[in-house]
Amino acid sequence: MSVSLAFPAPAPTALAVAGSTMVFPVGRVFCIGRNYRWSADEPGRPREMPSWFMKPASAVVPAQGLLPYPPGTVDFCHEIEMVVAIGRGGRDIAPSRVEAHHAWGYAAGLDLTRRDLQQQAKRAGGPWEPAKAFDHSAPCTAIVPVATGGHPRQGAVWLAVNGIERQRADVSELLWPVPELVAMLSRSVALAPGDLVFTGTPVGVDSLQPGDVVTGGVDGIGRFSMTVGAAPTAPPFEPFLSGDSP
Numbered sequence: 644m645s646v647s648l649a650f651p652a653p654a655p656t657a658l659a660v661a662g663s664t665m666v667f668p669v670g671r672v673f674c675i676g677r678n679y680r681w682s683a684d685e686p687g688r689p690r691e692m693p694s695w696f697m698k699p700a701s702a703v704v705p706a707q708g709l710l711p712y713p714p715g716t717v718d719f720c721h722e723i724e725m726v727v728a729i730g731r732g733g734r735d736i737a738p739s740r741v742e743a744h745h746a747w748g749y750a751a752g753l754d755l756t757r758r759d760l761q762q763q764a765k766r767a768g769g770p771w772e773p774a775k776a777f778d779h780s781a782p783c784t785a786i787v788p789v790a791t792g793g794h795p796r797q798g799a800v801w802l803a804v805n806g807i808e809r810q811r812a813d814v815s816e817l818l819w820p821v822p823e824l825v826a827m828l829s830r831s832v833a834l835a836p837g838d839l840v841f842t843g844t845p846v847g848v849d850s851l852q853p854g855d856v857v858t859g860g861v862d863g864i865g866r867f868s869m870t871v872g873a874a875p876t877a878p879p880f881e882p883f884l885s886g887d888s889p
């Protein structure tokens with residue numbers, strides 16, 4: 644018996660590939676927690692790997708034009724990050740094989756965050772999705788393929804708002820570099836072609852206001868400029884008031 648779709652399947656999210664007419668079909672979005680030193684007196688690389696969380700592929704949008712101010716927050720925050728695009732999946736990948744076999748390309752992305760909802764989630768022991776997994780929460784530049792751009796060893800990861808710089812670090816300062824991050828994820832879930840890995844943000848995360856012009860990028864990979872839209876008029880929601888988490 645043949646099957647038919649109940650309704651037309653939504654088009655897959657896809658990102659432009661720099662210098663090509665190809666597009667990169669986005670699978671899942673993994674985001675790494677703290678992965679840079681945020682102050683000089685922090686110790687170096689901690690013993691434990693950083694935490695990770697996810698955003699839906701539908702949160703990924705090209706980093707250009709309007710950046711909608713999301714509903715339900717009064718603390719909409721930027722996190723500039725280098726993004727790894729996975730071209731070949733696998734589980735239990737050895738770090739030594741990540742660059743040669745699994746990393747397809749790199750981009751600059753924003754891990755946008757409703758910080759007030761994240762603080763509520765931390766206090767309530769609730770899930771992070773309301774804070775992290777909202778619409779348009781993962782703008783990305785075009786992906787620079789490894790075939791043309793290689794693997795970034797250094798280069799500034801930076802963000803400015805209205806021309807004033809707020810975040811700057813260097814790819815070489817990642818506490819856990821890309822091979823270790825991808826290997827870690829692959830021990831927890833089987834990675835698949837199309838997955839994106841946001842590698843963590845430098846110090847300087849802060850709030851965005853309607854009308855702000857946000858510029859940022861990863862030197863050698865790409866840069867973007869977006870303008871924050873008007874705040875919605877609906878009142879903020881408070882997802883953890885009921886206290887009935889599963």
Ligand code: MN
Pocket residue numbers: 674675676722724754841843844
């Ligand atoms: Mn982040």
